[in-house]
Amino acid sequence: MSQNPLTLNHDVNDATRSAGPTRRPEVPTSPDIAVVPDTDPVFQISDLSFFYGAFRAIRDVSMDVRGNQITAVIGPSGCGKSTFIRCLNRMNELIPGTRVAGRIDYHGQDLYADDVDPIEVRRRIGMVFQKPNPFPKSIYDNVAFGPKVNGLKPASMDDLVEESLRRAALWDEVKDKVKKSAFSLSGGQQQRLCIARCIAVKPEVILMDEPCSALDPLATNRIEELMIELKQDYTIVIVTHNMQQAARVSDRTAFFTAEVSDEGRERTGVLVELDRTEKIFTAPGDRRTEDYITGRFG
Amino acid sequence: MAIPLQAPDIGIARRRSRPGERVIVGLLALCGLLSVLVTVGIVLVLAGEAARFFAKVPIVDFLTGTRWAPSGGRVDAGEFGVLPLINGSLMIAAGSLLVGLPLGLATAVYLSEYAPARVRGIVKPVLEILAGIPTVVVGFFALNFITPSLLRPVFGEGRVFIFNAAAGAIAVGLMILPVIASISEDAMRAVPNALREAAFGMGASRRVVALRVVMPAALSGITASVILGVSRAVGETMAVTIAAGNTPRLTTNFFESIQTLTAYIAQTVSGEAAAGSTRYQSLFAVGATLFVITLGMNLLSIRLVRRFRQAYQ
Amino acid sequence: MTAVALPIAARLRRGASRSRLGLLLDAVFSSGLFVGTFLGVLALGLLLWTVYDRGWERLASDPSGFFANFVSRFPARAGIKAALYGTAWLMGLTALFSFPIGVGAAVYLEEFAPRNRLTSFVEANIANLAGVPSVVYGILGLGVFVRFMRMGPSLLAGGLTLALMSLPLIIIAARESLRAVPVSIRLAAYALGATKWQAVRHHVLPAAMPGTMTGVILSLSRAIGETAPLIVIGAAVSIFNTPDDVRDPFSALPVLIFNWTSRPQPAFAEAAAAAGIVLLAMLLAMNTVAIFLRKRFATRW
Numbered sequence: 017m018s019q020n021p022l023t024l025n026h027d028v029n030d031a032t033r034s035a036g037p038t039r040r041p042e043v044p045t046s047p048d049i050a051v052v053p054d055t056d057p058v059f060q061i062s063d064l065s066f067f068y069g070a071f072r073a074i075r076d077v078s079m080d081v082r083g084n085q086i087t088a089v090i091g092p093s094g095c096g097k098s099t100f101i102r103c104l105n106r107m108n109e110l111i112p113g114t115r116v117a118g119r120i121d122y123h124g125q126d127l128y129a130d131d132v133d134p135i136e137v138r139r140r141i142g143m144v145f146q147k148p149n150p151f152p153k154s155i156y157d158n159v160a161f162g163p164k165v166n167g168l169k170p171a172s173m174d175d176l177v178e179e180s181l182r183r184a185a186l187w188d189e190v191k192d193k194v195k196k197s198a199f200s201l202s203g204g205q206q207q208r209l210c211i212a213r214c215i216a217v218k219p220e221v222i223l224m225d226e227p228c229s230a231l232d233p234l235a236t237n238r239i240e241e242l243m244i245e246l247k248q249d250y251t252i253v254i255v256t257h258n259m260q261q262a263a264r265v266s267d268r269t270a271f272f273t274a275e276v277s278d279e280g281r282e283r284t285g286v287l288v289e290l291d292r293t294e295k296i297f298t299a300p301g302d303r304r305t306e307d308y309i310t311g312r313f314g
Numbered sequence: 315m316a317i318p319l320q321a322p323d324i325g326i327a328r329r330r331s332r333p334g335e336r337v338i339v340g341l342l343a344l345c346g347l348l349s350v351l352v353t354v355g356i357v358l359v360l361a362g363e364a365a366r367f368f369a370k371v372p373i374v375d376f377l378t379g380t381r382w383a384p385s386g387g388r389v390d391a392g393e394f395g396v397l398p399l400i401n402g403s404l405m406i407a408a409g410s411l412l413v414g415l416p417l418g419l420a421t422a423v424y425l426s427e428y429a430p431a432r433v434r435g436i437v438k439p440v441l442e443i444l445a446g447i448p449t450v451v452v453g454f455f456a457l458n459f460i461t462p463s464l465l466r467p468v469f470g471e472g473r474v475f476i477f478n479a480a481a482g483a484i485a486v487g488l489m490i491l492p493v494i495a496s497i498s499e500d501a502m503r504a505v506p507n508a509l510r511e512a513a514f515g516m517g518a519s520r521r522v523v524a525l526r527v528v529m530p531a532a533l534s535g536i537t538a539s540v541i542l543g544v545s546r547a548v549g550e551t552m553a554v555t556i557a558a559g560n561t562p563r564l565t566t567n568f569f570e571s572i573q574t575l576t577a578y579i580a581q582t583v584s585g586e587a588a589a590g591s592t593r594y595q596s597l598f599a600v601g602a603t604l605f606v607i608t609l610g611m612n613l614l615s616i617r618l619v620r621r622f623r624q625a626y627q
Numbered sequence: 628m629t630a631v632a633l634p635i636a637a638r639l640r641r642g643a644s645r646s647r648l649g650l651l652l653d654a655v656f657s658s659g660l661f662v663g664t665f666l667g668v669l670a671l672g673l674l675l676w677t678v679y680d681r682g683w684e685r686l687a688s689d690p691s692g693f694f695a696n697f698v699s700r701f702p703a704r705a706g707i708k709a710a711l712y713g714t715a716w717l718m719g720l721t722a723l724f725s726f727p728i729g730v731g732a733a734v735y736l737e738e739f740a741p742r743n744r745l746t747s748f749v750e751a752n753i754a755n756l757a758g759v760p761s762v763v764y765g766i767l768g769l770g771v772f773v774r775f776m777r778m779g780p781s782l783l784a785g786g787l788t789l790a791l792m793s794l795p796l797i798i799i800a801a802r803e804s805l806r807a808v809p810v811s812i813r814l815a816a817y818a819l820g821a822t823k824w825q826a827v828r829h830h831v832l833p834a835a836m837p838g839t840m841t842g843v844i845l846s847l848s849r850a851i852g853e854t855a856p857l858i859v860i861g862a863a864v865s866i867f868n869t870p871d872d873v874r875d876p877f878s879a880l881p882v883l884i885f886n887w888t889s890r891p892q893p894a895f896a897e898a899a900a901a902a903g904i905v906l907l908a909m910l911l912a913m914n915t916v917a918i919f920l921r922k923r924f925a926t927r928w
Contacts (some may be wrong), residue, residue, distance in 0.1 A: 345727075348732065488667075488674075492667075549761070597766070601766045
């Protein structure tokens with residue numbers, strides 16, 4: 017990991033940078049985003065820290081994630097965004113030598129309590145990953161995999177597969193070839209297949225870890241539309257390095273940054289602020305947020 | 315390097331011919347070609363003597379005969395039906411798979427999907443040591459431990475012969491265990507983590523991830539490891555010569571003494587088969603049979619390994 | 628969707644949505660894997676213990692006699708001198724033949740060979756040779772070296788046979804360590820005006836040497852533990868002097884162990900185990916050196 021401050025700008029969108037240091041990204045003013053209701057919190061996170069061995073990747077994060085909204089997590093690379101979101105469904109503990117401190121309440125239940133089964137957690141809190149990762153099976157089998165291994169016995173698997181693919185806005189494109197390999201799909205289609213696969217196990221929350229970073233703008237657009245549709249039924253947390261994306265889709269935005277300590281050797285992610293997306297992009301409460309979204313980071 | 319039309323006379327632009335370098339590359343190429351010569355040598359040696367053998371014993375009789383009874387000494391006669399030897403080799407292969415496959419696969423899945431780094435750090439070297447134990451020592455172990463301290467107490471003194479196929483098969487099973495474990499583990503570790511994450515993210519347990527995601531994705535590598543294991547088992551000589559006996563027999567009783575293709579070769583050369591005798595030539599016919607069987611399996615296994623290497627690159 | 632039917636704590640508890648059977652299978656599967664792995668380790672332990680248990684007394688009661696005596700009809704007076712010398716000679720001869728040829732072939736295939744059908748044939752051939760049973764190499768040695776070249780059952784024939792057997796393993800190991808040397812090293816050498824051979828000779832080969840040596844030592848330890856090819860070419864047991872020429876007949880530790888194991892007297896089994904301890908100790912020493920080389924000199928790119 018480089019300590020050169022110039023490289024910290026990596027994640028700042030190119031368009032923002034070239035447009036001049038003080039220009040803000042354009043914020044769409046659709047009513048969806050302007051009015052953000054105060055729904056019940058789904059996650060209440062207090063003083064969350066995460067360690068890889070002795071290295072502390074994130075420190076003392078406290079925030080709420082509200083239901084049926086899209087919460088975006090933005091920040092420069094190495095600020096612990098992905099580590100943070102992977103704490104929410106206990107994916108991180110699959111990595112040996114890691115440790116969580118602090119508390120995450122999910123509907124008031126401590127997610128890391130002794131009698132909580134991480135497998136049940138992941139069943140209810142689904143995840144979509146950075147790169148589309150379909151199984152080397154047919155489109156149909158990809159969607160049916162989750163319900164099968166989770167012992168869900170739907171009245172008709174065909175209907176469940178169709179419904180999931182419809183919800184992921186993929187059905188019309190694949191209905192004639194669901195028995196074909198998932199690898200025959202384009203990158204954007206594969207990612208929507210992964211969303212369909214996630215929906216098929218009927219989760220309550222969908223975590224998305226930079227779901228569009230490997231996709232072209234058109235495919236990105238499709239996924240963003242899909243997310244806005246899905247929030248009727250799901251709570252969504254999305255990690256993104258693309259500020260416009262956060263501005264376009266999210267209701268609330270959390271800005272993380274990396275604190276460099278120990279002579280620049282350790283970079284620990286901290287939450288700077290969480291607020292309505294519009295406010296974050298127009299009148300951020302913290303100087304560091306302002307610097308980042310205007311591209312004057314560093 | 316392009317040669318300019320008008321080379322300035324400073325000695326850098328012209329391509330120098332380097333005879334020394336050519337000689338060296340030629341020598342290196344010879345080293346590479348030597349491996350082909352080895353194969354040619356094997357084929358010629360086996361085919362030459364085997365042809366003389368088949369001039370005396372019709373190849374059909376050899377391949378379909380059910381009695382293997384080469385006469386020793388000066389009488390140049392005997393029966394040369396190879397089926398009892400093939401039967402012996404197959405018994406050893408099947409029996410060793412019964413031991414090596416479940417243990418090897420369990421080890422591979424455990425190391426690849428379950429084991430913490432510290433346990434891996436212990437088990438991997440143990441497997442390497444096991445793979446490096448000389449076969450003659452494994453044979454000693456079979457004769458001095460597996461038969462008297464394991465098989466006889468469990469199955470009965472009267473039922474289990476001192477030399478028996480089961481002891482040989484277990485010993486060979488221990489030898490192919492590391493082969494199956496290490497190649498299968500390689501194949502499973504080559505399965506991208508993204509696939510595991512996808513399944514874990516849906517609430518799959520480790521068992522489901524291993525059985526439904528990782529193992530299917532690594533299937534060609536696992537198959538290759540099994541085929542290679544069988545090929546090793548068929549080609550293994552000392553452990554079976556020592557522990558499984560030297561009685562060519564068409565049997566399915568694992569507690570009896572048998573003889574494998576390889577054990578026949580080892581037994582015949584340590585005896586006094588005069589060069590030129592049918593018995594001496596039978597050595598090469600049996601060797602050729604062994605070579606063809608193992609070659610076929612190795613080719614298949616190499617194909618499969620290549621497939622899993624390509625799949626995720 | 629977020630309507631909560633059960634209290635949330637109950638829904639996240641173990642077994643909330645997973646069936647009993649599934650949970651049971653998870654437990655059975657993981658303990659099965661552990662037991663399977665453990666059995667392999669246990670088998671190795673039992674094997675080493677059996678050899679130690681049978682042989683240690685024989686070895687420890689008269690170590691100098693055991694090492695200094697030749698074989699004998701009387702197990703108490705039998706020693707491994709000739710076999711030890713034979714094994715040492717074989718190791719040297721095998722290394723002498725297989726190391727330069729194996730590394731040469733690896734360098735050619737990795738650095739110089741054109742990508743054509745001949746090369747891929749040679750590569751496939753090497754992969755196949757690695758899987759040929761050792762007893763077949765014995766037959767090759769018998770046919771070519773012992774009979775055709777009239778070397779007889781000599782050290783030279785044995786060394787050549789074991790060298791041919793080790794060759795594919797050495798080539799594969801050497802190629803792997805050559806491949807691990809990054810292209811940038813070669814480019815840097817070319818940029819200074821080095822020829823391909825100079826780049827290989829001065830930069831690539833030295834960088835790949837620790838890995839290659841590790842592979843060579845491991846293949847050698849395989850070779851000196853081999854019995855079948857030596858028996859086939861006619862290695863002897865009853866040898867009563869140490870060889871001083873490569874044309875001399877020879878014995879070797881594994882061949883001696885085989886012979887003693889096959890005898891009915893229990894005292895010979897003990898002698899076989901004692902010789903087994905010596906052989907295993909030699910292999911262990913070689914492996915330790917190989918691992919040391921790998922750890923100490925391995926370059927991390």
